[in-house]
Amino acid sequence: MAEFYVDRTATQGEDHIVHKAVCDQLPPMETLFYIGSYASADAASNIAKGYFPSVATCKDCIPA
Ligand SMILES: [Zn+2]
Secondary structure: OEEEEEEOOOOOOOOEEEEEOOOOOOOOHHHEEEEEEEOOHHHHHHHHOOOOOOEEEOOOOOOO
16 A cells, blocks of 8 residues: 555646655645555546546656
């Protein structure tokens, strides 16, 4: 299990980026929304999609 956050601020492409809590590139905590603890990034992304219309995963902490 890992803890996941999603950036409440969208990128220029209008995506909200999902990060693991341990990410080196994690944005400032005040811009993040805590998704919870999940077994996979896919599960975390599905939860994030319930809050934001367009969601993507961080290239640094969630490699494709
Ligand atoms: Zn990340």
